[in-house]
Amino acid sequence: MKDRRRRSSRRTPWAYFVFPLPAFVLYVVFFVIPTLQTVQYSITNWDGYSANYDLVGLDNFARAVTGDALFTNAFVNNMKFMMVVVVGQTVLALILSVLLVRNTKTTIFLRALYFFPTILSSVSVGFIWKFVYDPNFGVINGLLGRLGLSEAQSSFLGNDDQAIYWLSITQIWFHAGMMVVIFVAGLQAIPAELYESAEVDGASRWQQFWSITWPLIAPAMSIVVAYTTIQSFKAFDLVLSISGNPPSSSLDILSTRIYSSFANSEMGYAATESVLFIAAIVAITFALRRFLRLVQRGES
Amino acid sequence: MTGKVLGFGIRSIYAVLIVIPLLVVLFGSFKTTSEIFKSPFAPPASPSLANYAEAFSGGSLIGAFANSAMITTTSVFLTLFLGSMAAYGLSRIPGWRGWLLFGFIVIGMSVPVQANMIPQYVLFGSLGLLDTQLGLIIINIVVTLPVSVFIMGGFMRTLPAELFEAAEVDGAGPWRNYYQIALPLSAPSIAATATFLFVMHWNDLLYPLLFISSEEKMTLPLALLRFQGEYMTNYPLLFAGVVLTSIPVVVAYVFLQRFFVAGITGGAVKG
Numbered sequence: 001m002k003d004r005r006r007r008s009s010r011r012t013p014w015a016y017f018v019f020p021l022p023a024f025v026l027y028v029v030f031f032v033i034p035t036l037q038t039v040q041y042s043i044t045n046w047d048g049y050s051a052n053y054d055l056v057g058l059d060n061f062a063r064a065v066t067g068d069a070l071f072t073n074a075f076v077n078n079m080k081f082m083m084v085v086v087v088g089q090t091v092l093a094l095i096l097s098v099l100l101v102r103n104t105k106t107t108i109f110l111r112a113l114y115f116f117p118t119i120l121s122s123v124s125v126g127f128i129w130k131f132v133y134d135p136n137f138g139v140i141n142g143l144l145g146r147l148g149l150s151e152a153q154s155s156f157l158g159n160d161d162q163a164i165y166w167l168s169i170t171q172i173w174f175h176a177g178m179m180v181v182i183f184v185a186g187l188q189a190i191p192a193e194l195y196e197s198a199e200v201d202g203a204s205r206w207q208q209f210w211s212i213t214w215p216l217i218a219p220a221m222s223i224v225v226a227y228t229t230i231q232s233f234k235a236f237d238l239v240l241s242i243s244g245n246p247p248s249s250s251l252d253i254l255s256t257r258i259y260s261s262f263a264n265s266e267m268g269y270a271a272t273e274s275v276l277f278i279a280a281i282v283a284i285t286f287a288l289r290r291f292l293r294l295v296q297r298g299e300s
Numbered sequence: 301m302t303g304k305v306l307g308f309g310i311r312s313i314y315a316v317l318i319v320i321p322l323l324v325v326l327f328g329s330f331k332t333t334s335e336i337f338k339s340p341f342a343p344p345a346s347p348s349l350a351n352y353a354e355a356f357s358g359g360s361l362i363g364a365f366a367n368s369a370m371i372t373t374t375s376v377f378l379t380l381f382l383g384s385m386a387a388y389g390l391s392r393i394p395g396w397r398g399w400l401l402f403g404f405i406v407i408g409m410s411v412p413v414q415a416n417m418i419p420q421y422v423l424f425g426s427l428g429l430l431d432t433q434l435g436l437i438i439i440n441i442v443v444t445l446p447v448s449v450f451i452m453g454g455f456m457r458t459l460p461a462e463l464f465e466a467a468e469v470d471g472a473g474p475w476r477n478y479y480q481i482a483l484p485l486s487a488p489s490i491a492a493t494a495t496f497l498f499v500m501h502w503n504d505l506l507y508p509l510l511f512i513s514s515e516e517k518m519t520l521p522l523a524l525l526r527f528q529g530e531y532m533t534n535y536p537l538l539f540a541g542v543v544l545t546s547i548p549v550v551v552a553y554v555f556l557q558r559f560f561v562a563g564i565t566g567g568a569v570k571g
Binding site for chain 1: 303307310314315316318319320321322324325330336337340382383385386388389390392393401405408410411413414415416417418419420421422423438439440442443445446449455473474478493502503504505506509520521524525528529531533535538539541542545546549550553557560561564565567
């Protein structure tokens, strides 16, 4: 057995095709085919258990885009959430990483500390922030009350107009540390000589940032922005744990909306929402990439 | 000078913002409800394990802990095994074929769960795998294979081909090259992948929520979520649950930090 394997392998490099085979079989059967089936389901009115269903063409799409207040609400919430998280998290992480770019004991410790929330489960983070925001017993209102600033107290997640923005802050707290690590790696890849010669030429720290750091951080920036965008669409666990299942409508985003349709036995329609969800992610990621390229070219 | 002070200030403020909620949770898990509402920031006046005892008393949390441990360990191990085999094979296939197959599996990283969870649910149902631990393990493997192949495959491609060729001259076949050369030399990337997978599988809520319906099969995040429904604003009890859930990842983070950062940011290119 051993000898045959040896000999055959030397003659036939396709022996290497056998190694990925188990992974590929699982991947195709349980991942690729279901992904394609989502598109197939999206044009049916299947409820998930009946034997029969009808092809309804683009009716589901028409319903989602024009006539479904719940879907529109989730979409708008998701857009607000994404905007705040992408801008807030990227700017915060960039500032922090510029401050932590050198490797000293303190900076290494701080990077590890900032990263810490990333390893917690969304459910844990949801509970923590539910208490932070609790209108009656919560940390922020308690602090404001003690400082004599009771009029600044808020009901936070209970305030329908603001809830999604408070959720954005939680999301940033949760994930900014990871973006700091990515930015620091990008910053450390910039050759130190560039800064040295700029220093010799008398450039200020500010000028150095705009003429060296900003253009050269572009690769890390596009990773951070793309990842943050996708994450803000996937914040499913966080929403459910901070708001309950099903979430309040002010915190409903696309991923929770799809889940609710699914839990409501509207398989076909949930699949339609999934297709739209993916289309939105692709379109936004693409647009953001173009936008970033423009901005970074303009400034450099 | 003012810049330095400002920088120090920003770093410190953010550090405080990270630490305070964590301390509130840790302290809170040893307090009574009235104490946590009165003084959320102070260390517990008379630390009590009552919340932990209550969290355990129902029994569901212990069971969930055991379920999570079993499912996570098995999923991580099998994903590493299948993923490293795939990564190795693909990195040894020369030319465009290797890259094409690599790309085909790695593109799965950018497919969000919502893109395939509904047909997956139907498929697992028809195979009788819903509400089973085996079903969860399979879905864990499938969903994290792309990122695992990406991290480990990227690393294995950097191993010099001469190493394998020299071993082949000595009579080693692909299988021996896999476990005697590729695996040991890729240890850092395997460790990074393992920590990443551990966090992903341990913390996942969506698939357990989707697949698991009976209480005795619940994983920790799912049990915690149910907990919240039952206890609403009994924060000390919820926080005891949070602490218990987080202990394994926190311990791992303290000891394996560099792999964590490498793995999670390696997975971050996901997108």
